[in-house]
Amino acid sequence: MMFCSLQASQDQVIHPKLYTLLRFPFDDESTDVWGMHQPVQPDGRTVQYPRDPESGLIWPAAEGLGHLTACIHWEAGEYTEIRDQFVRDPLGVPDTTATDHRAPSPGQQFFTKHHEIIVRPGVPLGLFVYHNDSKPRKVTYAQLKLSIHPLAVPGGDHGSAADC
Template structure:
């Protein structure tokens, strides 16, 4: 079995705070730096700043939130999100999205999940599997909601986003 992997990490303590802004779908596309660190892994160049436009992307622009699959195959998407302690949100949401910036095949969200805050920290992991294709980027989108479904700019502490593609999948 052959597997292509892209593993991204963003941490407020290392890369500075990430400003949460909401797109028209009511979610924020989480951005990831292009510089490698001890957690980042991208030998197939799926998080290359040249993907998706004529000029290179720069973190934290929206394209820095994309992974462009290097192969057709069965993709396992996983993410981890740590929210800064904040008592305002009454609900947190996360979803994986095919083409979140509508650059190729069109926005297609999947695996949306939500949860109410716990008394402790808000630390969550997410996982989903689906077919992926080189021309269709994938992204991790998040949202923090307050009373009345008001979208809040609740800060993040850490986010990781990973794609593992099994490349030898046989489709009938």
């Protein structure tokens, strides 16, 4: 299994009624030994957190069943709806999945989510958030995690520990 765990504890301002890709620093990861979230992108361009939106991408290191998890903390606000979704290729042709629409509770908003999808190298993943307050609001903390379980080929090689 391959794993990438990102966290951002710096406030991110989210403008109303606009899906926004959350960004993650390159030096605060819990785990990225497979190089799925690096400042040097697969196209060779170097990006900076938080300036560049590419700092919100995880680039899967292998094809497989991707287990995505997220944790999102919003500041208190005058929301009537908060949304979040996982997305393939968020800066290209977005393919969204696991969109949650949430009615907020009083005070701050703390959410977690989990979803499974097929992931492939060359197709980055990200986490979009949205709110409908009348003014910008902050995501005060976020996590995005991907674990990849290689797919077994029916009747073929089912892999070994060295393949993980």
